[in-house]
Amino acid sequence: MPTMRLQTLSLRALLFLGLWHTGRRSLASAPELQEQPKKIAVVGAGIGGAATAYYLRQEFGPGVKIDVFEDGSVGGRLATVKIGDYEYETGGSVIHPLNLHMKHFVDKLGIPQRKDVPSKMAIFDGKHILFEESDWFIVNFFRMLWRYGLNFLRMQMWVETVLDKFMRIYQYQQFGYSFSTVERLLHAMGGDSFLTLMNQTLEEAMMGEGFSQVFINDIVAPITRVNYGQSVRINGFVGAVSLAGADSGLWAVDGGNKKVCSGLLYNSKSELIPARVTSISVKVRPSKRGTPVSLYEISYVDQSGAAHSLYDIVIVATPLHRGKSDITFSGFSPPIPSHYPGHYHQTVATLVHGLLNVSYLGTTEAASEFTVSDVLTTDSNGSIINSLSSLDPVHIPKGYKRPPASQANVWKVFSKKPLSQEQLENMFLSYDSVSETKWLAYPAYHPPHRKTPPFILHNRLYYLNAVEWAASAMEMSAIAARNVALLAHHHWHEQKSKIDQEDLHTRLRGEL
Ligand SMILES: Cc1cc2nc3c(=O)[nH]c(=O)nc-3n(C[C@H](O)[C@H](O)[C@H](O)COP(=O)(O)OP(=O)(O)OC[C@H]3O[C@@H](n4cnc5c(N)ncnc54)[C@H](O)[C@@H]3O)c2cc1C
Numbered sequence: 001m002p003t004m005r006l007q008t009l010s011l012r013a014l015l016f017l018g019l020w021h022t023g024r025r026s027l028a029s030a031p032e033l034q035e036q037p038k039k040i041a042v043v044g045a046g047i048g049g050a051a052t053a054y055y056l057r058q059e060f061g062p063g064v065k066i067d068v069f070e071d072g073s074v075g076g077r078l079a080t081v082k083i084g085d086y087e088y089e090t091g092g093s094v095i096h097p098l099n100l101h102m103k104h105f106v107d108k109l110g111i112p113q114r115k116d117v118p119s120k121m122a123i124f125d126g127k128h129i130l131f132e133e134s135d136w137f138i139v140n141f142f143r144m145l146w147r148y149g150l151n152f153l154r155m156q157m158w159v160e161t162v163l164d165k166f167m168r169i170y171q172y173q174q175f176g177y178s179f180s181t182v183e184r185l186l187h188a189m190g191g192d193s194f195l196t197l198m199n200q201t202l203e204e205a206m207m208g209e210g211f212s213q214v215f216i217n218d219i220v221a222p223i224t225r226v227n228y229g230q231s232v233r234i235n236g237f238v239g240a241v242s243l244a245g246a247d248s249g250l251w252a253v254d255g256g257n258k259k260v261c262s263g264l265l266y267n268s269k270s271e272l273i274p275a276r277v278t279s280i281s282v283k284v285r286p287s288k289r290g291t292p293v294s295l296y297e298i299s300y301v302d303q304s305g306a307a308h309s310l311y312d313i314v315i316v317a318t319p320l321h322r323g324k325s326d327i328t329f330s331g332f333s334p335p336i337p338s339h340y341p342g343h344y345h346q347t348v349a350t351l352v353h354g355l356l357n358v359s360y361l362g363t364t365e366a367a368s369e370f371t372v373s374d375v376l377t378t379d380s381n382g383s384i385i386n387s388l389s390s391l392d393p394v395h396i397p398k399g400y401k402r403p404p405a406s407q408a409n410v411w412k413v414f415s416k417k418p419l420s421q422e423q424l425e426n427m428f429l430s431y432d433s434v435s436e437t438k439w440l441a442y443p444a445y446h447p448p449h450r451k452t453p454p455f456i457l458h459n460r461l462y463y464l465n466a467v468e469w470a471a472s473a474m475e476m477s478a479i480a481a482r483n484v485a486l487l488a489h490h491h492w493h494e495q496k497s498k499i500d501q502e503d504l505h506t507r508l509r510g511e512l
Contacts, residue, residue, distance in 0.1 A: 036060055037492060039309075042069070044318035047261055047474045048076075049076075049481075050074070054105075056268070066268060068265060069273045071276040074261050075261045078261060081435045088393060090412070095474060096247060098163060101475055101482065105263070105478070112254045114396060121372065123376050126378070131143070148215045151211055155220070159240055159243045177498055177499075179483060179499070182466050182469060199448045199449055200235070200448070201234065202220065202232045202240075203232040216232055217378060226387040226414065237470055238470065275301060275307075277300045278328065280327060281330040283297050294460075298311060316463045319443075320463065321344050324344055324440055336457050342469070345441055345443065347415075348415050349413075350415065351391065352411050360426055370405040386416070391410045408432075453469070460488065486498065
């Protein structure tokens, strides 16, 4: 349908040019007559919590006090480690060019994007290099065509189709629409096709579209392994997000992605409370008007001991899963669990400063000629690592050139388990520094998928990280942040017409 395509393209183009931020939201929202909330708490200062604080400020204005509780470091899963004189990303590292919230944040905060350093990819099956990217696009194109027929081009088209639907969320949010569950949000974007994707594996979805098994094993599996540490049996939706992560034009934030989090907290004039939230309970208090109101009491532990505080609205922006947080919810009916079913997948990020042993990759190439920056791996039993990448610092110094493998460099290894000394010695001829981060990184995806946790835990208590069961990514947390801020606003001001509306795509067609 060529006309559809043109329309979608123009929507995308307008969104990308930033025209989605033209103030539609304020035109769309009704005048607010009711009193504003006085205090709002956000639990967690990762990108989800920081973006929530930013959007809450947009929705509720300057009068409300926003407290953000953080038990660890601002940034959460966006983190860096220092090796020698430079900092390196150890958690969430790349951002898709069409991740419009992340793009808006850096523009708004005036943080530049990191200078791009050209990269080169290879695929390793645990014994040999199966495929090594050439510096020449045309060579890669014909190699792919020869090995996998049109699978490669068709994969790009398939991901484009998913992305086109995904982009609709920006328009909905700009018009102030919000969703009470992850399923409703997905359905509004992509209809039944997105829900189907959530309930089948990526492998099933792609086989159903006619992709070959060899292409899925050789190309798709290495991408899901580097992005989610898991096989092609993750759900089809997160699989498509993962494949979009292999697009060109990926970017990162100069100085480290976590800078966006501290920037958003500052911009939103929130107060950062370095403390661990231990429980959230509902309390009924008399109001000035005589009618009782329910408030949320947050109990927390900081350096000086235990304390508590009352809030009108609370947003939980950390996964409610074993090992990720341990918050007790009391006084709620029906009860709210501290931990929802399902667990988070462990990915160990090991950053090594040393000399790579290129023969570990089964190549006879001289180290001085080996300029591959990203080695992805197939799902074969032989491969103990998910990926091996030459890392650039978070700030690229002037004149920086990535060194070839014959020179000592910083390498990042993703693996399911920590690497033993023997494994490190096999991979590196020598090394002088090793930094290991054990991440409970993202959900372990096992479709068909059970019902995701809700965005709304109680009247004015919201849960952002429910979204990770569709897909875990910085932009997904940012989308959920805007969604919960809108939900909080609409509940407070009783604007039910802005929640869970059906058929928005048709209704808003032509509005841009
Ligand atoms: C190794 C790795 C690689 C990744 N790569 C990418 C990538 O390239 N691109 C991408 O888009 N995404 C990537 N991701 C995913 C992305 O990093 C996450 O989806 C995103 O950062 C989640 O942000 P969040 O704020 O929702 O959660 P988190 O970052 O987990 O933030 C939650 C915060 O809550 C705090 N907290 C927990 N409990 C409490 C408590 N009781 N009281 C107070 N504070 C508490 C935690 O300390 C934490 O700071 C990657 C993740 C990992 C681990």
